[in-house]
Amino acid sequence: xxxxxxxxxxxxxxxxxxxxxxxxxxxxxxxxxxxxxxxxxxxxxxxxxxxxxxxxxxxxxxxxxxxxxxxxxxxxxxxxxxxxxxxxxxxxxxxxxxxxxxxxxxxxxxxxxxxxxxxxxxxxxxxxxxxxxxxxxxxxxxxxxxxxxxxxxxxxxxxxxxxxxxxxxxxxxxxxxxxxxxxxxxxxxxxxxxxxxxxxxxxxxxxxxxxxxxxxxxxxxxxxxxxxxxxxxxxxxxxxxxxxxxxxxxxxxxxxxxxxx
Amino acid sequence: xxxxxxxxxxxxxxxxxxxxxxxxxxxxxxxxxxxxxxxxxxxxxxxxxxxxxxxxxxxxxxxxxxxxxxxxxxxxxxxxxxxxxxxxxxxxxxxxxxxxxxxxxxxxxxxxxxxxxxxxxxxxxxxxxxxxxxxxxxxxxxxxxxxxxxxxxxxxxxxxxxxxxxxxxxxxxxxxxxxxxxxxxxxxxxxxxxxxxxxxxxxxxxxxxxxxxxxxxxxxxxxxxxxxxxxxxxxxxxxxxxxxxxxxxxxxxxxxxxxxxxxxxxxxxxxxxxxxxxxxxxxxxxxxxxxxxxxxxxxx
Numbered sequence: 001x002x003x004x005x006x007x008x009x010x011x012x013x014x015x016x017x018x019x020x021x022x023x024x025x026x027x028x029x030x031x032x033x034x035x036x037x038x039x040x041x042x043x044x045x046x047x048x049x050x051x052x053x054x055x056x057x058x059x060x061x062x063x064x065x066x067x068x069x070x071x072x073x074x075x076x077x078x079x080x081x082x083x084x085x086x087x088x089x090x091x092x093x094x095x096x097x098x099x100x101x102x103x104x105x106x107x108x109x110x111x112x113x114x115x116x117x118x119x120x121x122x123x124x125x126x127x128x129x130x131x132x133x134x135x136x137x138x139x140x141x142x143x144x145x146x147x148x149x150x151x152x153x154x155x156x157x158x159x160x161x162x163x164x165x166x167x168x169x170x171x172x173x174x175x176x177x178x179x180x181x182x183x184x185x186x187x188x189x190x191x192x193x194x195x196x197x198x199x200x201x202x203x204x205x206x207x208x209x210x211x212x213x214x215x216x217x218x219x220x221x222x223x224x225x226x227x228x229x230x231x232x233x234x235x236x237x238x239x240x241x242x243x244x245x246x247x248x249x250x251x252x253x254x255x256x257x258x259x260x261x
Numbered sequence: 262x263x264x265x266x267x268x269x270x271x272x273x274x275x276x277x278x279x280x281x282x283x284x285x286x287x288x289x290x291x292x293x294x295x296x297x298x299x300x301x302x303x304x305x306x307x308x309x310x311x312x313x314x315x316x317x318x319x320x321x322x323x324x325x326x327x328x329x330x331x332x333x334x335x336x337x338x339x340x341x342x343x344x345x346x347x348x349x350x351x352x353x354x355x356x357x358x359x360x361x362x363x364x365x366x367x368x369x370x371x372x373x374x375x376x377x378x379x380x381x382x383x384x385x386x387x388x389x390x391x392x393x394x395x396x397x398x399x400x401x402x403x404x405x406x407x408x409x410x411x412x413x414x415x416x417x418x419x420x421x422x423x424x425x426x427x428x429x430x431x432x433x434x435x436x437x438x439x440x441x442x443x444x445x446x447x448x449x450x451x452x453x454x455x456x457x458x459x460x461x462x463x464x465x466x467x468x469x470x471x472x473x474x475x476x477x478x479x480x481x482x483x484x485x486x487x488x489x490x491x492x493x494x495x496x497x498x499x500x501x502x503x504x505x506x507x508x509x510x511x512x513x514x515x516x517x518x519x520x521x522x523x524x525x526x527x528x529x530x531x532x533x534x535x536x537x538x539x540x541x542x543x544x545x546x547x548x549x550x551x552x553x554x555x556x557x558x559x560x561x
Contacts, residue, residue, distance in 0.1 A: 095446070100502055101442065
């Protein structure tokens with residue numbers, strides 16, 4: 001289930017290691033006994049039906065939610081102490097797009113965590129921001145207010161912020177929600193570039209139809225971890241129908257046709 | 262009695278009086294000769310930029326209601342002053358601070374939406390103030406000053422307090438500005454990024470509470486929110502970036518304060534200073550809205 005044997009260099013510290021993770025809101029567990037190791041340099045999709053705990057899963061990696069039991073390690077460091085090692089790209093809905101701030105200023109925020117409170121960003125910080133904006137192909141929009149961008153561009157601004165932070169692990173919450181096909185391509189292109197630069201990306205994703213094509217590995221969650229592996233391993237019809245409880249007849253064909261990457 | 266107090270202050274704080282006596286030379290108008298106009302002008306010139314830059318954050322972080330609740334806590338502050346026969350200025354400050362920090366604390370922990378939390382505190386402090394004030398009969402003067410403000414009654418001690426607050430607040434703005442912007446845009450993002458969100462939020466709430474209470478003295482509770490919001494709203498029309506907004510807001514705020522005070526003290530006007538200041542600020546807002554319209558910002 002975890003640690004697919006096909007991946008090279010097993011001596012590396014895992015990017016993310018989760019042990020016996022259980023999180024509950026009130027009496028009902030949102031996540032139950034999750035065990036998972038994600039190796040560095042992978043583009044990982046997190047899939048599962050609505051309310052299956054995908055967001056909670058991401059928040060646990062960030063150290064945001066109180067765990068009942070279990071541990072989460074980021075590059076071998078407990079997540080509470082690993083702040084700054086993980087960068088987070090929020091859902092577009094979680095951002096106030098009227099906020100009077102430019103693309104460049106948002107990306108520059110990625111540097112604030114490393115600056116002591118009495119210091120202003122230096123020339124080096126600005127150079128890092130330039131690189132980050134270049135990577136997501138947003139340099140030409142540097143001085144735009146963030147509300148004046150398209151959905152995909154908005155997503156990329158926050159990608160740039162995450163990259164400027166210098167973290168090796170990026171968590172993205174539904175970056176493909178509500179964008180058109182061309183934009184989806186553009187975002188995916190940025191994800192691939194980040195992966196080539198050695199980043200580990202964990203992406204909450206809602207569209208099973210594209211999951212196999214986009215990601216190296218898939219995490220299938222509904223409270224419990226149902227599967228972690230290559231898309232071919234995870235997108236099994238019986239597994240999916242168990243998790244999605246028959247709501248997914250449409251995807252039956254699709255699973256048959258796709259799957260090895 | 263008042264004259265004696267004024268004399269004492271003159272002895273203990275000579276520098277400030279010298280500074281104030283320079284004002285008529287800078288603004289050569291007849292009204293500037295009188296001491297209370299000098300003090301009022303100095304007080305407003307200190308308070309206006311503070312209100313302006315805190316106001317920019319109030320607008321950007323959508324915290325107008327928060328400021329409103331603190332300003333109304335001043336009413337309960339007056340009441341506590343009455344109850345314990347303490348100086349109402351101090352009880353107002355302390356209570357304002359307490360209410361600001363409490364709202365922030367509850368808001369951070371509670372699952373209720375922030376306007377609900379604020380509404381609860383808001384009504385509590387008003388109810389408390391009304392209960393106490395209704396019991397005492399001879400408090401019309403205090404309540405009046407609470408409602409309409411009285412910047413022209415400001416004394417040199419309060420000016421010193423304002424100067425101290427000015428230094429602390431500007432230091433906070435200079436060094437905390439970037440992180441406050443970060444937190445304002447997205448607190449959880451800032452949190453992931455090891456920005457100490459809680460410290461900044463509490464500091465901001467405390468400073469905002471102090472500025473709000475001083476503004477209550479200046480323009481009265483009815484107009485405090487205007488003092489924070491109107492310059493910032495105008496500035497948002499003039500500028501697209503958060504940084505530009507701060508400078509515009511400060512300029513508009515100081516201009517309205519000075520112009521409003523000078524007009525209100527003219528014999529032909531003889532109006533309430535606070536209200537006049539806010540009216541001038543509103544005129545600036547109208548101009549800014551016109552500029553934004555002409556520039557074609559309506560899509561924003």
